[in-house]
Amino acid sequence: MKNIIDTLIFVKKGKAMKVGILGGGQLGRMLLQAAANFDVTTYVLENDPQCPSAHLCHHFTLGDIQNYDQVYAFGKNLDAITIEIEAVNVAALEQLEKEGVKVYPTPSAIKIIKNKILQKQFYHQHEIPTSPFHVTSHSTELLQHISFLPAVHKLGEGGYDGKGVQVINNESEIELGFNAPSVLEKKVKIAKEIALIVGMNEAGKTIIYPPAEMIFDPVYNLLDYQLSPAKLDEKILWKAQAMARKVVTELKSPGLFAVELFVDQLGDVFVNETAPRVHNSGHHTIEANYSSQYDMLWRILLNYPLGNPNEILPSAIVNIIGAPGYTGDVLYEGLEEVLAMDNVFVHLYGKKQTKPGRKMGHVTIISNDYLDLTHKANKIKHTLKAITA
Ligand SMILES: Nc1ncnc2c1ncn2[C@@H]1O[C@H](COP(=O)(O)OP(=O)(O)O)[C@@H](O)[C@H]1O
Numbered sequence: 094m095k096n097i098i099d100t101l102i103f104v105k106k107g108k109a110m111k112v113g114i115l116g117g118g119q120l121g122r123m124l125l126q127a128a129a130n131f132d133v134t135t136y137v138l139e140n141d142p143q144c145p146s147a148h149l150c151h152h153f154t155l156g157d158i159q160n161y162d163q164v165y166a167f168g169k170n171l172d173a174i175t176i177e178i179e180a181v182n183v184a185a186l187e188q189l190e191k192e193g194v195k196v197y198p199t200p201s202a203i204k205i206i207k208n209k210i211l212q213k214q215f216y217h218q219h220e221i222p223t224s225p226f227h228v229t230s231h232s233t234e235l236l237q238h239i240s241f242l243p244a245v246h247k248l249g250e251g252g253y254d255g256k257g258v259q260v261i262n263n264e265s266e267i268e269l270g271f272n273a274p275s276v277l278e279k280k281v282k283i284a285k286e287i288a289l290i291v292g293m294n295e296a297g298k299t300i301i302y303p304p305a306e307m308i309f310d311p312v313y314n315l316l317d318y319q320l321s322p323a324k325l326d327e328k329i330l331w332k333a334q335a336m337a338r339k340v341v342t343e344l345k346s347p348g349l350f351a352v353e354l355f356v357d358q359l360g361d362v363f364v365n366e367t368a369p370r371v372h373n374s375g376h377h378t379i380e381a382n383y384s385s386q387y388d389m390l391w392r393i394l395l396n397y398p399l400g401n402p403n404e405i406l407p408s409a410i411v412n413i414i415g416a417p418g419y420t421g422d423v424l425y426e427g428l429e430e431v432l433a434m435d436n437v438f439v440h441l442y443g444k445k446q447t448k449p450g451r452k453m454g455h456v457t458i459i460s461n462d463y464l465d466l467t468h469k470a471n472k473i474k475h476t477l478k479a480i481t482a
């Protein structure tokens with residue numbers, strides 16, 4: 094009898110933490126899939142009731158993640174809150190933090206990162222190598238920077254997936270620039286684009302995932318496919334790892350962060366941008382690494398020991414992107430053929446509607462053999478298509 098009572102008391106004391114996620118997209122969905130392994134009650138705030146996360150959380154709240162009152166009301170009874178997108182109401186998160194809600198990443202880190210101007214200034218202040226830049230308020234100011242070209246113009250806020258990023262090679266292209274607060278960065282002669290995912294817990298301990306290497310689709314400027322671990326000279330990897338860790342330790346925020354970096358043709362490394370959340374460059378960690386980025390973020394949010402970020406096997410990711418010319422109810426052509434392939438894992442995000450360029454899912458391939466990875470990645474790209482009936 095006593096044992097039963099002890100057990101009941103234990104269960105009561107060990108009440109599951111209530112954790113909220115701002116945003117209900119595919120990153121939130123995969124975070125919720127990992128949450129099922131923990132003793133946690135999950136809450137999602139999102140304004141689309143059909144979003145990829147809606148049916149996977151315990152409690153879904155329909156609302157605007159940019160609205161102060163709605164974010165505050167959503168968060169005030171939670172133990173902890175995290176984000177799956179940066180475009181959130183930071184003032185509400187600051188208030189919740191003051192009232193004792195654990196907000197990871199911290200509101201001050203989100204504030205810096207969500208604005209590309211503040212983000213670049215942050216790298217500069219902390220002597221983290223990043224390409225040289227000027228801040229512009231109006232497109233007319235680009236005329237003062239002709240000698241700085243070729244450069245890349247980036248909207249301070251409101252851009253996503255390559256929208257809000259404009260290459261300006263020479264004077265004849267300056268009309269393509271943004272007429273809003275932006276940053277004009279020197280164009281880097283990129284040899285490789287890599288991403289490093291860093292996790293930091295409450296005690297300030299960090300872990301870092303093996304690097305991922307990206308290959309972009311020239312039409313949509315979306316990721317085409319990705320390999321991990323990236324093939325990198327050891328010294329370049331050390332530089333990149335030191336820089337990525339420094340970004341996170343200087344942000345002084347627990348959480349999970351993805352640091353995107355450029356390696357140029359001279360072997361110099363520059364931070365491009367940071368995401369203060371789980372990231373598309375870490376999807377492969379679900380099958381290919383001991384602790385996935387999603388598992389790791391729960392460990393951080395719930396203050397459990399950090400997991401092992403290392404890879405079990407090398408991997409590739411192919412994104413399933415809405416095919417050009419198809420808008421409407423989605424149909425996955427070639428799905429059965431891909432599902433029949435060995436060591437290939439299909440993730441569909443549950444989006445009912447496709448449109449050109451929309452991220453509909455991804456496929457992870459694991460193999461010891463890089464040739465096998467690239468061969469299968471290309472085969473999948475040409476087989477699996479998000480079209481309409
Ligand atoms: N300074 C730069 N030099 C060269 N290419 C760049 C530069 N900045 C961005 N790019 C290219 O544009 C892409 C998107 O830019 P990024 O700042 O990462 O925006 P997004 O928020 O859309 O991911 C990068 O992945 C890279 O290919």
Ligand SMILES: [Mg+2]
Pocket residue numbers: 353366
């Ligand atoms: Mg980017």
